[in-house]
Amino acid sequence: MPTRFHDWAQDVRDRVELALNDWVPAHAPAGLGDAMRYAVLDGGKRLRALLVFAAAHAVGGLRTPAGQQAALRAAVAVELIHAYSLVHDDLPCMDNDVMRRGKPTVHVQFGEAQAMLAGDAMQALAFEVLTPELPQDDAAAQAVLQARMCRLLSRAAGESGMAGGQAIDLASVGVPIDLPTLQDMHSRKTGALLNASVVMGAVCGALGEDTPMWRALNDYGQALGLAFQIVDDILDVTMCSTTLGKTAGKDAEANKPTYVSLLGLDGAQTQANQLRAHAVDLLQGLPWAAPDALEPLVWLADYVVSREY
Amino acid sequence: MPTRFHDWAQDVRDRVELALNDWVPAHAPAGLGDAMRYAVLDGGKRLRALLVFAAAHAVGGLRTPAGQQAALRAAVAVELIHAYSLVHDDLPCMDNDVMRRGKPTVHVQFGEAQAMLAGDAMQALAFEVLTPELPQDDAAAQAVLQARMCRLLSRAAGESGMAGGQAIDLASVGVPIDLPTLQDMHSRKTGALLNASVVMGAVCGALGEDTPMWRALNDYGQALGLAFQIVDDILDVTMCSTTLGKTAGKDAEANKPTYVSLLGLDGAQTQANQLRAHAVDLLQGLPWAAPDALEPLVWLADYVVSREY
Numbered sequence: 001m002p003t004r005f006h007d008w009a010q011d012v013r014d015r016v017e018l019a020l021n022d023w024v025p026a027h028a029p030a031g032l033g034d035a036m037r038y039a040v041l042d043g044g045k046r047l048r049a050l051l052v053f054a055a056a057h058a059v060g061g062l063r064t065p066a067g068q069q070a071a072l073r074a075a076v077a078v079e080l081i082h083a084y085s086l087v088h089d090d091l092p093c094m095d096n097d098v099m100r101r102g103k104p105t106v107h108v109q110f111g112e113a114q115a116m117l118a119g120d121a122m123q124a125l126a127f128e129v130l131t132p133e134l135p136q137d138d139a140a141a142q143a144v145l146q147a148r149m150c151r152l153l154s155r156a157a158g159e160s161g162m163a164g165g166q167a168i169d170l171a172s173v174g175v176p177i178d179l180p181t182l183q184d185m186h187s188r189k190t191g192a193l194l195n196a197s198v199v200m201g202a203v204c205g206a207l208g209e210d211t212p213m214w215r216a217l218n219d220y221g222q223a224l225g226l227a228f229q230i231v232d233d234i235l236d237v238t239m240c241s242t243t244l245g246k247t248a249g250k251d252a253e254a255n256k257p258t259y260v261s262l263l264g265l266d267g268a269q270t271q272a273n274q275l276r277a278h279a280v281d282l283l284q285g286l287p288w289a290a291p292d293a294l295e296p297l298v299w300l301a302d303y304v305v306s307r308e309y
Numbered sequence: 310m311p312t313r314f315h316d317w318a319q320d321v322r323d324r325v326e327l328a329l330n331d332w333v334p335a336h337a338p339a340g341l342g343d344a345m346r347y348a349v350l351d352g353g354k355r356l357r358a359l360l361v362f363a364a365a366h367a368v369g370g371l372r373t374p375a376g377q378q379a380a381l382r383a384a385v386a387v388e389l390i391h392a393y394s395l396v397h398d399d400l401p402c403m404d405n406d407v408m409r410r411g412k413p414t415v416h417v418q419f420g421e422a423q424a425m426l427a428g429d430a431m432q433a434l435a436f437e438v439l440t441p442e443l444p445q446d447d448a449a450a451q452a453v454l455q456a457r458m459c460r461l462l463s464r465a466a467g468e469s470g471m472a473g474g475q476a477i478d479l480a481s482v483g484v485p486i487d488l489p490t491l492q493d494m495h496s497r498k499t500g501a502l503l504n505a506s507v508v509m510g511a512v513c514g515a516l517g518e519d520t521p522m523w524r525a526l527n528d529y530g531q532a533l534g535l536a537f538q539i540v541d542d543i544l545d546v547t548m549c550s551t552t553l554g555k556t557a558g559k560d561a562e563a564n565k566p567t568y569v570s571l572l573g574l575d576g577a578q579t580q581a582n583q584l585r586a587h588a589v590d591l592l593q594g595l596p597w598a599a600p601d602a603l604e605p606l607v608w609l610a611d612y613v614v615s616r617e618y
Contacts, residue, residue, distance in 0.1 A: 025468060028468035028469070028476070029468075029473045029474075029476050029477050029497070030476040030477045030479065030480040030481075031476065031480065032468055032472065032473055032476035085429075088425060088426075088429060091402075093400075093420075093421035093425060094422050094425070111402075112402035113402045113403050113479050114476065114479065116397060116400070116402060116403070116425065117397075117472050117475055117476050117479070119429075120394075120397060120428075120429075120432065120466075120472050121467050121468040121472035121473070121476075123429065123432050123433065124463050124464075124466040124468070124470075124471075124472060125463070125467050126463075127436050127459050127463035128460070128463040128464055128467055130459070130463075131456050131459045131460035131463060132460075134453075139453065140449040140450075140452070141449075142456075143449070143452040143456040143457075144443075144448065144452040146452070146455075146459070147440050147443070147451075147452040147455040147456050147459070148452075150436050150439070150440045150455070150456070150459045151437070151440035151441075151442070153436070154433045154434070154435075154436035154439075154440060155437055157429075158430050158433030158434050158437055159334060159337035159338075159342065159345065159430040159434060160334070160337070161433075162433075163341065163429050163433060164337055164341055164430070166426055167337070167338055167340065167341035167423065167426050167430075168338050168339045170339065170422050170423065170426070171339040171340065188338070
């Protein structure tokens, strides 16, 4: 990955970390704020936040302070949803995992009940972050963006998206499933939120949903989401727990189907590479905001298939 | 309670039940839809939905089809949030309750993991219901209402509201707490969502937040929320489990502080009656939408303190 990618990504991560630090309240009662902050601060690749900013950049959404603010709020909201899903996913009644991002999981640190409440509060906070009080001068225009953001995020997080994917995952342990079913599960469980990150970025530039650019970004998001999951499955068998910051090899141990178990290691890597190329192809030949407008989205496609954790 | 109240309430309940039946998807994958529907359909007093419609009526918000639709969506959303909170609250790591609304709790029926996911998906669905695709003709005006609804609901559900109150509740088991702390806990845990129901109803009539009527409705909501919780504590010691549809006497058994333990049974009933009178007083002397505009809100104040389950 080029240095310019790392600089760009670090700048976005720094901004998102600062905003999370400001907006996830330390003062929430009875230790709830501590558990929420433990779950979301100082952790992760922030891929979803990067996708928001990359897509916002592509459509010229970062040219105004209002657009930058919308991107920051969208980025924080998707990271909150992602982090809450990990907290709940790690609970004893789900994956029963004790390590995440190199630290004890939230329920190990704060207890099961507090972990569940922290996840619940983080989901609510995501929608709170998306809907700040509107300044009077352009309230109607801002409200249109806010409503679109809430619409996209709630659909990605809910039963047709992330939560639905987790239900399929739950039902699939030890059950032989085929590639289309595996793909459906992941397109909901992980893909829906990655995809929402891309299109929420596009909303920052007020891009309409009936435009070729919207469709291209949507398809890019879906291809990238799938590639991401395939690489996740590859890393789960090729990397150790310390590198991953979470327990490695759990899927194979739980007899969960993966892309590697269905396609083999080489087949999975080939498919990931093809999806990367496809995702980038989808974006070509459209009137983006500037000559370099696609650069971050292309970087992220490379990053998703070349990442090592 | 007058017959007209029962007729009005039944009409609202029927509309909300139909909408929940339409909008909580039976087809959600891997049994998730079944768990969600089990949790929210055919149950409860629908007090929050009634408050939405009563407040919407008071401000003339039900005079247009758009306002009626907004009220219905707000009512469904608050009932979804309420129902999800009960599902999570009943889990073994929280109250570990096996009976709710006269039926086995969701985790008893569907397992803990599915119950947690169903709750998560119901919270997301609440925001999905609040943000339908906007018809082109008055998209901006509708977006303003949608954004306001999401703002009010997310704040009521999150760390400063319901989830925060549950964290205080969690930390208070077996710990002696005083009346102000008990009041703070309940104003968040139960009061915030009851209050949100009232003001979301007011949003249906596009009532501004800097008006005397908004403040009156807000204060009414707070007084009513407190009265509701006091009566809940009274019923917990005076009624049997069959009447309540949930396990009675659990708070005393868990050594949780209640209004009854702090004020005595008579003192608690007196306070509930005073709050009812105060709530109704707050609404007087303001230019409501019609001569009978306040009727449902007054009925609900009576209902909250006279209910028997």
